[in-house]
Amino acid sequence: MSQRNLEALDVGAIREAFPILQREFNGEQLVYLDNAATTQTPDPVIDAMSDYYREYNANVHRGIHHLSQEASIAYEEAHDRVAEFIGANGGREEIxxxxxTTEAENLVAYAWGLNELGPGDEIVLTEMEHHASLVTWQQIGKRTGAEVKYIRIDDDGRLDMDHAADLITDDTAMVSAVHVSNTLGTVNPVSDLVDIAHDHDALAFIDGAQAVPNRPVDVEAIDADFYAFSGHKMAGPTGIGALYGKxxxxxxxxxxxxxxxxITKVTYEESTWNDLPWKFEAGTPQIAEAVGLxxxxxxxxxxxxxxxxxxEQELARYAYDQLDAEPDVEIYGPEPGPDRGGLVGFNLxxxxxxxxxxxxxxxxxxxxxxxxxxxxxxxxxGVxxxxxxxxxxxxxxxxIDDLVAAIDNARQLFA
Known part of the structure; x- marks a missing residue:
């Protein structure tokens, strides 16, 4: 990282953009540490969505009036902005x-998997997959006869890449892996997984729900065939996510x-499909949410x-060290470092x-x-x-100090 990038954030100034963080409960100020589920939304996002509803709320690709034109331009350009953000050089057609993220996984599983998979094919996942990936591909496997296999994790919560190299074979059709585990915090070597998949002519789907919000992501560098993420985990609105596909x-x-x-043309007998990406976006889309994203x-x-x-890495290291100092706290996942994201899973x-x-x-x-x-x-x-x-x-x-103090309160209550 450059010196500029190593400069500490002005967290106090950042917090001012998130009015919800000033809420109090039982006389105590909110400490919000559930960001892997949903992050809070800053004023600029709220204002942008409010401006849409106040100034140019209309359906897209439907009308020739000014409001529809403005909404259509904003919605289409949102695809361009997302493509730029994650390094998708193909632009809006690939977004x-x-x-x-769950719907993105299902889109690929149904639109690609049901047509391409059959008996003798294999789907390779990891043992740390979110249900969005695991359940989806499990059920597609049952429908198509494809076998689902799982890359092991080691005792530190990292992927066993030797096992991955053995498990992914010429029978493998799809490798679907989480970029950052939402339970262990593990940052997986997704580029290496993609390389192994491509060596065997398999496709690779990367679940970036816990990665895109908090680190630079370049889908071209990763070379994933599909990559997905959700807006509500990156200071954006709920109800919108993005699927990148080659x-x-x-x-x-x-x-x-x-x-x-x-669609492009519809008769009573046949239909033809619209260009990318619109052929995968049926009905009125998430216009305000796209503006917010x-x-x-x-x-x-x-x-x-x-x-x-x-x-995030600094906070994760601090939290890990504080919790690790407690003899009755068990922490899951690797020790802090480049391959651990900004969360800590634990039990008291x-x-x-x-x-x-x-x-x-x-x-x-x-x-x-x-x-x-x-x-x-x-x-x-085992938990x-x-x-x-x-x-x-x-x-x-x-x-994080408040977190540790609350753990101590729980310890005393259950002593």
Missing amino acids: VFTKN KAILEAMQPYLYGGDM VAAIDYLEDIGMDRIEAH EGVHAHDLASIMNDHAVAIRAGDHCTQPLHDKL AASARASFYVYNTKAE
């Missing part, structure tokens, strides 16, 4: 807007949803994605994760507890649930 692959795929705007991208890039990554001995989260809520500390949509991974870890503290650009070390 499909979805509701979220143009040639998207062109060969059949639509996933049918209806208005994804662009505002979120602008906001994050003004801060600097490399600086956001450095800030003798206290169920749900009880721990409830006690923290009494002290206005918001964390996540449960299986985090990774039930098989929790089974492998029913875990607590998770996840950080973003507006969090501070003082808030």
Whole structure:
């Protein structure tokens, strides 16, 4: 990183753009540490969406009046902005807007998988996959007869890349892997996985839901065939995500949803499909949300994605060290470093994760507890649930101190 990128963020100034962080519960100020689920939304994003509804709210690609033209331009250019943000050189034709990462995974699984997979084919996932990937490809495997296999993780929560190299073979048709684990915080070597997949003529889908919000991502450098992420995890609105797909692959795929705007010509007997990316965006799309997503991208890039990554890693290291000093706290995932993202999953001995989260809520500390949509991974870890503290650009070390203090309160209650 350059010297500029190593400069500490002015977190105090950043927090001023997030009015929700000033809320108080039971006389205590909110400490929001559930960012891996959903980040908070800054004023510029809220203002951009409000401006859309106040000034040019209309349907896109439907009307010739001024409002529709303005909305259509904003919506189309949102695809361009997303493509630029993640390094998709093919531009808007390689960016499909979805509701979220889960829908993007399903789009590929149904539009590509149902047509291309069959008995004898293999789908390779990782043991740390989110249900968005695991359940989707599991069910596609059942429908098509393709076999689903899983790359092991080691005791530190990292992928066993030797096992990956053995598991991915010429029978492999798709490798789907999470870029950053939402439970372990592990940053996976996705470029290496993609290379292995391509060596065997398999496609690669990367789930970037926990990566795009907090680090620079270049899909061309990764060389993924598909890459997906969600707006609500990157200071943007809910209800919108993006699927990047290589143009040639998207062109060969059949639509996933049918209806208005994804067609070119319709008769009572036949229909033909619209150009990319519109053939995958049936019906009235998420126009306001697309405007908000662009505002979120602008906001994050003004801060600097490399600086956001450095800030999260600093917080993760601090939280890891503080929790690691507690003898009755078990932490999951690798030690802090380049291959760990900005979250810490843990359990307090003798206290169920749900009880721990409830006690923290009494002290206005918001964390996540449960299986985090990774039930098989929790089974492998030998725990029913875990607590998770996840950080973003507006969090501070003082808030991590509040987290540790709340853990101590729980410890005393259950002593």
